[in-house]
Amino acid sequence: MSVEATAGELPGTGKATNLQIIRRLLTYMTPFNAIMFTSLTARVVKIVAQAAVLGIAAASVGLYIESATPGVVNWDVLWRQVRWIALAGTIVGFASYIENYTGHYVAFRILAAFRDKFYYAMLPLAPARTAKLQSGDAVSRVMTDCERVEPFYAHTIAPAVAAISVPIILLAWCWSVHPTLVWALAPFYVATTFVLPWLVSKLGGDGIRYREQLGQVNAFVADSIQGVRDTVAFGYEKRRARELWEQGASMQAGQEKLYGADATQRALAEIFITVGILASAWVGVELALAGQISTLVELPAVIAVSVVGFYVSVGMANNYTDFRVSIIAARRLFSMMDQPPAVVDRQQGATSTGVESSIHFRNVHFEYDADDVDWSRQKKVFDGFSFDIVPGRHVALVGPSGTGKSTVVNLLLRQWDPQTGEIRIGNRPLKDFSLVELQKFFAVVSQRAFIFNESIRDNILLGRHDATQADVEAAARGAGLAEWIATLPDGYNTACGERGSKLSGGQRQRVAIARAILKNAPIVLLDEATSSLDVETELGVMRAIRNLSKGRTSLTIAHRLSTIMDSDEILVMLEGRIAERGTHNELIAKGGWYARMFEIQKDEVDATLVKD
């Protein structure tokens, strides 16, 4: 895989322009348009009212002084002006309340909505295109990316809208004071609102290079920490630490540009703001000297209002970093969401009921895509692969790892489609069924059954969500779980923990078996269902599996040959084809791969066999 890929960039959406990504992000916001609009309006009202507070206070100077005689306090004017400020302040308060409230609403909803969008987008892609999401780290990276998108809605749109609309409103007010003010101030507003962010983006680039570097450094750090045993054992730690430091330092150098641009932007913003304020004062003074506006009423108000305006107008530039990070994160997520699914589903299809539960592979040619390195080391898996399973038979599939045993299951479930050849259930090609209908044929128990962080009951109910408690208990009994569950204080409500961490390996597999029993599907697929268990546990789980397979067609993929010796037929797969087939005794007599492997495995001692 290339270095770019490690930074999480996939081809495809990578080419979308920032504008396209922004537009797409905005379409996601459509359901919240009304509330977003309210929030934006409240923000604009709030800032304009803040400008009014300061403007009124400044204008009060003139209003008071012109109506008062020195030495006598004119309480009437003072109180009137304070009341005006209080009114404007109240508007600020309410607008701020509305802005905060609706802002929270949007922030809450958008993040959740965005995650849901991602979930639904990934659903048709699983598992062929979601190999990366199998690792916890990768998922947490995705979650972080989702969170990084949120500031786009929460902290980018509002400041941007305010930075554009508030100056326009304030300029409109200036126009009413004296048109010349507008001509003097408008260029500065344009500079802070538009030129500044543009300049920053030119100076700092889009930051992609930095994100890539960060990804590399982080991968290096994670690698160093996770490989600590081998590092220490070979005295590699000093070298590794040095390299780690060097990588960090070189990334630091790469950041300079980005940081430099940000610092420069702050400096430029300061210049634009200060010069803009001074310019408003300059023009105001000239107008006052020319007698066009009043020196003590309008001049102070103009200065005060422009101060507020300029601080708002840099909002766009100040949030540019957040915005940039959001876009990069969104681009990454979109590129994952936009992958083409590995199989094309059909809306309407045959129903699964009444179809004979036989399996046929007819001259199947299959290879994984180049992108699918996570699934198989060998690209070409099947080159004209055929076999049949008669309904009700128990068939085992064995062979060295990497020969495509699991691919048989993947193809049956239509997680991938073969390039040529046909796979049938009964007499119907798989493609006759919709994917939903197809899943009804199979009950699958895989090597590491996925256990959700929910109760035992909920995990079993996955098999059939409307099953009664009696059904669940029957399934648990069949899987050999019932006695253990009876000893638990919370019984079926016991939480399974993160990825089933509160259950032992054997219990996890049993929960998966209970699910499969509850599903009551005609074909049972066991993909290394007991391989990760120790021999002792495996023997117990095998009994549960026999319960499950009873009266159904079953296909068992196994590593330990002792677990499949009693199959009706054993198929030995070597390099994508069936090399040997027969019963255990026939294969032993044949003296081929199976017989040799059986000999090797006989040699294995599982430490857990040591009994007290």
Place this chain on the structure above:
Amino acid sequence: MLGVDDRLVTPATLKWVKVGLLAGLATIPTTIVLYYVLGLTIDAALAGTNQIRDWLFVLTFLVLLKAGLAWLFRTGQFRASSEAKLNVRDQIYQQVVKLGPGILGKRRTGEIANTATEGVEYLDYYFSVYFVQIWVAIAIPIFLCAAMFSIDWVVGLWTLAGVPLTPLFVGSSARGFRRISKQNEEVKNRNSSQYLDSIQGMSTLKMFNEGDRRGQQMEAGNETQRQLTMKLLLVAQFQFVFLELGFALFSTAVAMAVALYRWSGGFMTPGEVVAVVLLSLEFSRTLLLIGEFFFAGALGREVAAKVIEFLNEKAPVSAGVGRNPGAKPDKAVRIEFRNVTFTYPGADKPALQNLSMTLEPNETVALIGRSGSGKTTVTNLLLRTLEPDSGEILFDGIPEKELALDWIREQIALVPQDPFLFYGTIADNLRVAKENATEAELVAATKSAELYDYIRSTPDGFATKVGDQGMALSGGQAQRLAIARAFLKNAPIVVLDEPTSQIDVETETLLNRALARLTENKTVLLIAHRLSTIEQADRIIVLEGGLLAESGTRQALLAQGGIYAGMIRTKRDIESQTHSHGTAPAVAGG
């Protein structure tokens, strides 16, 4: 100065924090001067002159000064945080090495790796925003009050009365926020863990046709959470109305009214009144700054606390400088465990208890026992990534505490069951064992490890990328790479964790040949899983619950009729059991 653990702050960080802080503080007077000048301009306008034109030169300087300070402020923040992150990553790694694999399980290294990558990024805010901006925010009202006082002491006094507003505001909104976030935390965590679960278990959901239902469930969960939160916020955020109004009244309105009152008394010029009004705006800027660091700081503080906690963990090995009995001796080494007891921190019972055993030079000892019996602990003690609580380990009769750590580790070549491959080339991964190994040495080592033929078959040879983001090696290939590492190291002691079941017929022969070569003329500790290898060992040691249960030659143990003998018996029993099962016709249902 920063109130942070010193280990998180390097001199470079401190320097840049100071730079940022000074620049931030210096910005305040420049702003005050600007507003005061604007006030004076109005007085001048009343007198009929445009003072800005007259003071153009000074004002240009002020503008440039402000710009320069803003640049420094930002640069200081950035540099401080980037220096800090570099240092923290390094510190975490050093601590990982110090704690070693004995203490850090697989699960924990994953967690720590997360803290050292994603977590460290949050320190960015911690150092840049929190440390600098909190002081600037505190200084602003002080500077402002001072400025007000110097303009007019009565105005100054009144402004002083408004200063507590800021902490009040922050305090009450923080309290409100905390209450809500606490109420929400549980629901939120539940929702997001459900989401994580759903993403990772997506294939399972699909197999059971539960994908859409699950999605709807999550949407409903989110909606419930939102409604709950919004109901709370509806009330909690009403304070904004009063607080914003309070600010308008107490800072701006009071400043204006008092200043005008003082003007009436003849104590202030109109321009000064305007300056006071403009300055009152700066009070509210404090709020903006505080808002920024309040949330960012909280996140950073959490990570910092986590890092500190990790750095505070006590290393299991005393780092005393021991002696080095000379370069790698060409002869095998004798190892002795004398009454060794070890308990993992936090565990209630010892992992090893009173273990005494000896590995004679050139002897191969098989260590067997069920998982959790203490086999891995023995390896870790031998490598001195753990140190015994009592008892001692001797190398050629010298207690390990008197020996240099580096020397001990030089004596041992570890061939683990699941070798770790770093992301990099095959050559990089081999050179982990020997920094300047020549190409010829790599070839020799991989030939001995029976890996060379495979490497030659790849298009890039030794430059083939492996590891997490490279090409995956099969279990057997990875194991042979580990053996090649051991060849490069050429240490007198070999600790070999034998691979378990996932070995193929073809790999088996290669692996056996490679191992036979590696262990020749070495002292070997073999954590064994196969009868044939166990039988080849000179001696067998059986561990049981941290205790040495049996020790002796194979014959002796069989005669003794203990655990080992029982194991062989059970093995035969199971075999015959499954055999009979296989022939039983009843099982083939259907």
